[in-house]
Amino acid sequence: QEQLYSFNVCLGFLCVEKRFSDAESMKPLFFLIDEDLHDEGGVFLGISGTGSPVVLNLWKKPNQNFVIIGSTGSGKSMAAKIFVKRTKEMDESIPVVGIDPESEYTRAFSKLQVEAVEIKDGEPLGLDPLRLMRDGALGIGQVSDIIAEAYSIPEKLQGTLRKELFLASDLVESIIDFSSVVRDKELSKYLQGASVPPDSYVFQGSPFFLERSVIFGLRNVRSKRLKILISALISSYSINKLLAKAKKSIFFVDEAWLFMETPNIVSLFENLARRGRKHGVAFLYITQRSEDLAKNPSGRDIMEQSSSVFLMRQEPQGREAVKGIYRLSESEADFLVNAPIGSGILKSWGKKVTMRIIPTEDELEAFSTNVR
Ligand SMILES: Nc1ncnc2c1ncn2[C@@H]1O[C@H](COP(=O)(O)OP(=O)(O)O)[C@@H](O)[C@H]1O
Ligand SMILES: [Mg+2]
Structure with missing residues (x-):
């Protein structure tokens, strides 16, 4: 054997x-x-x-x-x-x-x-979804899916999220910027977590x-x-x-x-x-x-x-x-x-x-x- x-x-x-x-x-x-x-x-x-x-x-x-x-x-x-x-x-x-x-x-x-x-926790990772989108790693639908999942955005707001992402994608550099320019008030509330720790660490810095x-x-x-x-x-x-x-x-x-x-x-x-x-x-x-x-x-x-x-x-x-x-x-x-x-x-x-x-x-x- x-x-x-x-x-x-x-x-x-x-x-x-x-x-x-x-x-x-x-x-x-x-x-x-x-x-x-x-x-x-x-x-x-x-x-x-x-x-x-x-x-x-x-x-x-x-x-x-x-x-x-x-x-x-x-x-x-x-x-x-x-x-x-x-x-x-x-x-x-x-x-x-x-x-x-x-x-x-x-x-x-x-x-x-x-x-x-x-x-x-607390180490900058530089993994900003909008940056990944610009680099071609993610499509806009995927960015929106990831954000929706991470911030428990209800179904009814997901269309708005996608629309606002589409409109802002050329104007903002990062998800943190995005969360500050979102026009829909309700959506904006959901996105508050993105710009503060611990989440901000995930997005900030260079990858x-x-x-x-x-x-x-x-x-x-x-x-x-x-x-x-x-x-x-x-x-x-x-x-x-x-x-x-x-x-x-x-x-x-x-x-x-x-x-x-x-x-x-x-x-x-x-x-x-x-x-x-x-x-x-x-x-x-x-x-x-x-x-x-x-x-x-x-x-x-x-x-x-x-x-x-x-x-x-x-x-x-x-x-x-x-x-x-x-x-x-x-x-x-x-x-x-x-x-x-x-x-x-x-x-x-x-x-x-x-x-x-x-x-x-x-x-x-x-x-x-x-x-x-
Ligand atoms: N093919 C194998 N032959 C012998 N022992 C094994 C084998 N696969 C796993 N083991 C033993 O079983 C333990 C658990 O295996 P592991 O692969 O970690 O399980 P799982 O990932 O499914 O939870 C391992 O630490 C190892 O000791
Ligand atoms: Mg295992």
């Missing part, structure tokens, strides 16, 4: 002898889906239920979107880290930008050429220099509202600034359920994923609560339109959502409810395999979250 493992790795990405953490992983999963997934030029992720290596190349699919869905502790982040790390090991030149709400990727990537930026791979840790941003606002702005900025300029790149969002209650932001992500596709941006959407994602129209689009999806252990309440969307059989859905850590069903462009992610000993050590 050991030998087979080393051989598999050799097929996968690097022809180097590696020691894996668990030599028993070859035990077949509860049932077998009789397929192999072995994409040319891909990364080795793990072993399928039938015992063959699973090698995935997102850039060989109709689109590069990759959704990883599973309950807390099912091994989603480990799978994402392994995918990103092995991709970087294979091709150093692929830029990566990540949104890491729990700041858990920082340590994992310290050895790769990936910068970790820890965002803190960070984005030249190479960066992972943004957001654990120290206390307000959930700001976390969401900052994530939305960073995502648009980095896709425009860095990722769309490379031939292949990776953008990931972990803990994406955070955005589920803000439909405009889920829709922004869906839009970025769609835009990114044309530029070879692999969009990784990592989340729990599949049932909530499925309820949100843009969330459902993200689930349905990704060429690759890794379904990991599901809460019983998420079972029907994934079963319906991914057309699973009863036994497949049952398997997901009880799936062991690191295991699940990988569907990728018409193929379906059960798989267990196999970390090397080093990866398990560096990527585990429970050994802080």
Whole structure:
């Protein structure tokens, strides 16, 4: 078995002898889906239920979107880290930008050429949506959606917001200026928060220099509202600034359920994923609560339109959502409810395999979250 493992790795990405953490992983999963997934030029992720290596190349699919869905502790982040790390090991030149709400990727990537930026409250970020709009990173509709979400602007005022943005966009430099020239009194009240801390810090200053791979840790941003606002702005900025300029790149969002209650932001992500596709941006959407994602129209689009999806252990309440969307059989859905850590069903462009992610000993050590 050991030998087979080393051989598999050799097929996968690097022809180097590696020691894996668990030599028993070859035990077949509860049932077998009789397929192999072995994409040319891909990364080795793990072993399928039938015992063959699973090698995935997102850039060989109709689109590069990759959704990883599973309950807390099912091994989603480990799978994402392994995918990103092995991709970087294979091709150093692929830029990566990540949104890491729990700041858990920082340590994992310290050895790769990936910068970790820890965002803190009260530091100027220079992420002004109007500036991003001028630079072409955001459209006016997206700016208005982001503002509406961040300042809880009621539906009935959103048309006014869009109109005023349109009229003011050539005249004002920043959202802070905008909030002071808004004519509609009611709307103006909603926008007051934009020009004072903590929000003003998000908008003021000059934007960070984005030249190479960066992972943004957001654990120290206390307000959930700001976390969401900052994530939305960073995502648009980095896709425009860095990722769309490379031939292949990776953008990931972990803990994406955070955005589920803000439909405009889920829709922004869906839009970025769609835009990114044309530029070879692999969009990784990592989340729990599949049932909530499925309820949100843009969330459902993200689930349905990704060429690759890794379904990991599901809460019983998420079972029907994934079963319906991914057309699973009863036994497949049952398997997901009880799936062991690191295991699940990988569907990728018409193929379906059960798989267990196999970390090397080093990866398990560096990527585990429970050994802080
Ligand atoms: N493929 C795997 N093989 C062995 N252990 C794993 C695997 N994936 C995850 N683990 C263990 O489970 C823990 C939780 O995994 P994690 O990826 O953080 O879960 P999630 O992101 O789904 O909440 C990790 O810290 C690690 O110790
Ligand atoms: Mg996680």
